[in-house]
Amino acid sequence: MAFSKPKCADFVALRDAVLLSGIVGVTDEWECSGEDFDTQARQAFANAQRVVKEAGRNWGDVAFVRAFLADISHYKDYSALFDEIFPSDPPARTTVQAGLVGPFLVELEITVTNG
Template identity: 40%
Template sequence: MSVEKHVICHPDLPKPYGAYSTAVQAGGFLFVSGLAGIVPETGQKAGEDFETQARQAFDNLGTCLKCAESSMSDVVRVVVYLTDAQHRDALNSLFGDCFPVDPPARSTPIVELPMGLLLSIEATAICRK
């Protein structure tokens, strides 16, 4: 059985900072690379504080899902990379807003990120396209 892949790119999404795709659809799933709190129009981080960056990152995820004819309710797994464990409470609150019913599986490793970014979100979702 052959599985085709389709790269998702759109001007409303931040441009990747390297040789990778923002998202790839394959075998009924959408695999989303790490999305940070980057404003697509400027390529700059949304702000200095965690909540501003996190909201932009989740907005970017929503846009990416929409471009692939998917949605937040189709997300099955999320990895949220944080630079500081003290942001977990704020993340949990925002996560509850974004996934109010049957939230996806989640891992939250603490890492170092470039450019003063405070989080990065990668996701796997069911793709209905």
């Protein structure tokens, strides 16, 4: 199912940080990347990495990740993926359960500093 991209910036650059929000697991055509949590979460992080690069920042400068999970039972899987994506010097993080727009199972907010 294709969705229209929300009317918002991919990122907002402040003097000392870049803010990303509403990062979900969609393809370049804004179609949901899959029905399972792992596929969506991996695609959401891939999308976030692309936006961080477009903002002229480095993935290693991610300072904070807030994850919204549609079902908190995915917390263990999310934590394992987070550890895989940030194998050393991980950023601060918060993970909460939230009612997300279907069919999305995960949504990310990310803060990136100047390094």
